[in-house]
Amino acid sequence: MKVESLEPRSLWRNFVALNAVPRASKKEERVIAFMVAYGKQLGLETIKDHIGNVVIKKPATEGMENKQTVVLQSHLDMVHQKNGDSDFDFDNQGIDMYVDGDWVKAKGTTLGADNGIGVAAIMAILAADDIAHPALEALFTIDEETGMTGAKQLDPSNISGTILLNLDTEEDNELTIGCAGGIDTTTVYKYKQHPIEQNSTAFKVSIKGLKGGHSGMDIHKGRANANKLMNRLLYNGGKVLDLQLSTFEGGSLRNAIPREANAVVAVSKYQKEAFLSFIDDFSELIKGEFQSIEPTLSISAKETDLPAEVLDKNDYHKIVNALYAVPNGVFRMSPDIPDLVEASSNLAKVIIKDGEFITLSLQRSSVESTKGDVAIAVGAAFEIIGSTVTTSGDYPGWKPDADSEILSLMSKLYKVSFNDEPNVNACHAGLECGILGAHLPGIDMISFGPNIHGAHSPDETVQISSVNKFWHYLLNVLEEIPTS
Known part of the structure; x- marks a missing residue:
């Protein structure tokens, strides 16, 4: 089976299109242009800020106008790693993917599921006309993997949302509410x-x-x-x-x-x-x-x-x-x-x-x-x-907020949807939320995503059934966003 034939088809087709574009950290010119063209093709307000972050805004669907505006956030760059015996050219080739049972993998290189699945999910929502959602601000940042440059130099005037959903967590039973900072x-x-x-x-x-x-x-x-x-x-x-x-x-x-x-x-x-x-x-x-x-x-x-x-x-x-x-x-x-x-x-x-x-x-x-x-x-x-x-490259961590409104909502929805308790935690990765929160005081943030194993290595793989779970959970969350 081809990757683009997987369900949800709109998400996987976007992932295939995204992975055809070389997008190493600090070399994002082509993927920035790709995302700007995508937003404009949909007829949506599309902004590229001074550093290269892309913001695409979509109005609320009918009946959802009084809900809080949600920022859907993922990063455009990916880690380029390959096996020593591979002659793959990241600057000129798209990722060569294949389906192996319940997993999507790449041949000898990183897959780019980190954070390409999050990007593809947001793209699918932006293009859909049958998904209920509040007003959306899709924020695609650059250079997350090698310096958090996009998050650090974000122009906050382009963002008005009060809830931020970061789609960059790699275990589908986790709701992340804090992360580590870093320094090189x-x-x-x-x-x-x-x-x-x-x-x-x-x-x-x-x-x-x-x-x-x-x-x-x-x-x-x-x-x-x-x-x-x-x-x-x-x-x-x-x-x-x-x-x-x-x-x-x-x-x-x-x-x-x-x-x-x-x-x-x-x-x-x-x-x-x-x-x-x-x-x-x-x-x-x-x-x-x-x-x-x-x-x-x-x-x-x-x-x-x-x-x-x-x-x-x-x-x-x-x-x-x-x-x-x-x-x-x-x-x-x-x-x-x-x-x-x-x-x-x-x-x-x-x-x-x-x-x-x-x-x-x-x-x-x-x-x-x-x-x-x-x-x-x-x-x-x-x-x-x-x-x-x-x-x-010093960047701050993200301090957990156990009283978060979006955490309370998503925990309840997870229990109802999957008859299980989510794992609410902080992680040792460098998510962008700590930096974004400094630009956007008071914004309510959470991070979640599908099962991705081996990120940053040629063993990287993403679970197909988990992507389906993540997708429907994301749509459920958007439908239940509280009013302003």
């Missing part, structure tokens, strides 16, 4: 290089096959970080072998747990067999530690061309020690909300190349002071060796 940390260190030793043999060491995933929603699941594993290999290898390091490149986006890392190292020809034996032993050790979590983990070493230069020994030890020391993963669990990660850090990217050692990481916390504390801890590990440390 970048470190740079200039290291010395010298010619590779004579009679050396070089190897490309690769770590791949990890699950990766969302650096907020999946950070507590114990998944391996490819950068930390590679550094562990380099640290331990350097203790027993005369290991020379030429390059180290691992990870990608700050909000994705690194799935792959590669390093080029060299040893004396006399230590070649000892090195290969070390790799086998290390691989067996790590696979044993992660056998239940990372079943497709692979660690390999293949001979490669000799590099011209390698790191100075002193810098080699400084760098691997700093990478070993840097906090990664869960930093603190919330003492107030059961099972909620309060603070974490993701060592997202490591580059050691051409005399420069760079790291990119993302710290998250639902408590502002803890967020700053984690960022300091991360920076300190690199400041000790003389790195330059800078922070950027």
Whole structure:
């Protein structure tokens, strides 16, 4: 079955159309134009603000004019991640999707269900003439995944709604009423290089096959970080072998747990067999530690061309020690909300190349002071060796409101519709609601969505039956919105 033939058909057709448009964060020009054209084609008031957010306004259906105006909000950008053996070109290709039982998946890349399903649902409502709803303001923001730029620079004069439905939650039984804030940390260190030793043999060491995933929603699941594993290999290898390091490149986006890392190292020809034996032993050790979590983990070493230069020994030890020391993963669990990660850090990217050692990481916390504390801890590990440390992209969290009117309504509707209690929670992801709430004081906000697994990784998938559940629940909520 084709994706566009799934039900609800209007939603899935829009998802297919959206996924045909390349829409990487900070490269949203084409998807912005796509959305502006969509609104104008429908004959609806369509606004593009100064930063690129798109607002499409639709009047209330007959008899719903006295209801509160609702903001339907999702972000246009998606995380572009692919498997290392894929030659997919995100800049010029649409996502290649297929149906697998009750799930929609992509071939070797992220799917874009985060947040494309939310966008597609809003598009379907805007185009429908048989759905009862109050006045709507569809807000499509940009650059959510790498900086929250659209939310931060929103022009609030384009929004008058008093209720905001954020369609960016990834479990269909959850009603999210709070989220973590975040801050990016970048470190740079200039290291010395010298010619590779004579009679050396070089190897490309690769770590791949990890699950990766969302650096907020999946950070507590114990998944391996490819950068930390590679550094562990380099640290331990350097203790027993005369290991020379030429390059180290691992990870990608700050909000994705690194799935792959590669390093080029060299040893004396006399230590070649000892090195290969070390790799086998290390691989067996790590696979044993992660056998239940990372079943497709692979660690390999293949001979490669000799590099011209390698790191100075002193810098080699400084760098691997700093990478070993840097906090990664869960930093603190919330003492107030059961099972909620309060603070974490993701060592997202490591580059050691051409005399420069760079790291990119993302710290998250639902408590502002803890967020700053984690960022300091991360920076300190690199400041000790003389790195330059800078922070950027700071955005606030969203404080839960247990007395929210829209929460009360949606909880009741969920119980009636599904004969079950919704899971009302706060999440460790960086939803835009905290930032949007600062622009729109007093607006009542909630986040929900369908089941999406593996977001920010090529394993991303969305459940078809869950999308159907989410869709009908959304329409029910719109019909029951209270009066002004």
